[in-house]
Amino acid sequence: xxxxKALVTNKTSCHLFTLPIxxxxxxAGITEKQKQIFSECEAIAFxxxxxxxxxxxxxxxxxxxxxxxxxxxxxxxxxxxxLAVKCLELASMDQQAIMVECYGQxxxxxxxxxxxxYKVLDLPSIYTxxxxxxxxxxxxxIQQSSSAVPHxxxxxILTQLSRREIK
Numbered sequence: 001x002x003x004x005k006a007l008v009t010n011k012t013s014c015h016l017f018t019l020p021i022x023x024x025x026x027x028a029g030i031t032e033k034q035k036q037i038f039s040e041c042e043a044i045a046f047x048x049x050x051x052x053x054x055x056x057x058x059x060x061x062x063x064x065x066x067x068x069x070x071x072x073x074x075x076x077x078x079x080x081x082x083l084a085v086k087c088l089e090l091a092s093m094d095q096q097a098i099m100v101e102c103y104g105q106x107x108x109x110x111x112x113x114x115x116x117x118y119k120v121l122d123l124p125s126i127y128t129x130x131x132x133x134x135x136x137x138x139x140x141x142i143q144q145s146s147s148a149v150p151h152x153x154x155x156x157i158l159t160q161l162s163r164r165e166i167k
Contacts, residue, residue, distance in 0.1 A: 004085045005050070012056075013049025017157075021045045030148070040145040044154050047141060048161065051134040055164050057081035058127050061115060075111045078104030082130075083123055087114075090121050135162055 021041050030037050060072035061083055074081050088099060098117050102110035118124075135158065142154045 001085050001089065004080055004082060007080055008050050008053045009046060012053040013046045016052065017045035017049040018042055034148070036146060037148045040141075040149050041154075044138060044141045044145065044149070047134065047138045048154070048157055051131070051138065052161055054082040054127070054130060054134070055161065057083055058124075059164065061118065062124060075103060075114050076106040083118055083127075086123055086126060087118055087121055090126075091117070095121070 022038065025038060025041060057074065057079075059068050060070070060074040060081070063070075063072065065071050074083075084099070084103060088096060091099065095117055098113055102113045105111070138154075138158050142149070142151050142158070145151065
C-alpha cells in the first residue's frame with residue numbers, strides 16, 4: 001500500500017491537485033513567506049488526490065460505463081490499483097494465486113475471476129468505508145486550516161468528488 005500511495009502522490013495528487021492549487025496561490029499573491037498556507041493547502045490537496053485516485057480505481061472496476069463514460073481496463077492492463085493492493089493484503093494464499101494467474105491478462109474469464117475475488121473479499125464495502133473516512137479526514141483538514149486557506153474552493157472540490165457516480 002505504501003508503494004501505491006507513493007504512486008498516487010506523484011501521479012494524481014501532484015499533477016491534478018497540488019500543482020494547480022500552488023499555482024493559484026502564487027497568482028493570488030501568496031508568497032513563499034507564507035509557508036503555513038502552502039503547507040495546509042498541500043496537505044488537503046494530497047488527500048483530495050488520493051481520494052480521487054482510489055475512486056477512479058474503484059469506478060474502473062465497478063462503475064457503470066454509461067455513467068462514468070469509460071470501460072475499465074485496469075485489471076487487464078496490470079495496473080497498480082487500490083483494489084489490487086487491498087485484495088493482496090486481504091487474500092489467502094489460494095486467493096493470491098488467483099491474482100497471480102489472472103491479473104494482467106487480457107482474457108474475459110480471468111478478468112471476471114479477479115472481479116469475483118474482489119467481491120468475495122468484500123472490497124466494495126471496504127471501499128465505501130475508505131471513502132467515508134477519507135471524506136471525513138479532508139473535511140477536518142479544511143475546517144482546521146487557517147482562514148487564509150480557500151475553504152470554499154476545497155469544499156467544492158470535495159463535494160464534486162463525493163458526487164462521482166458509483167453504481
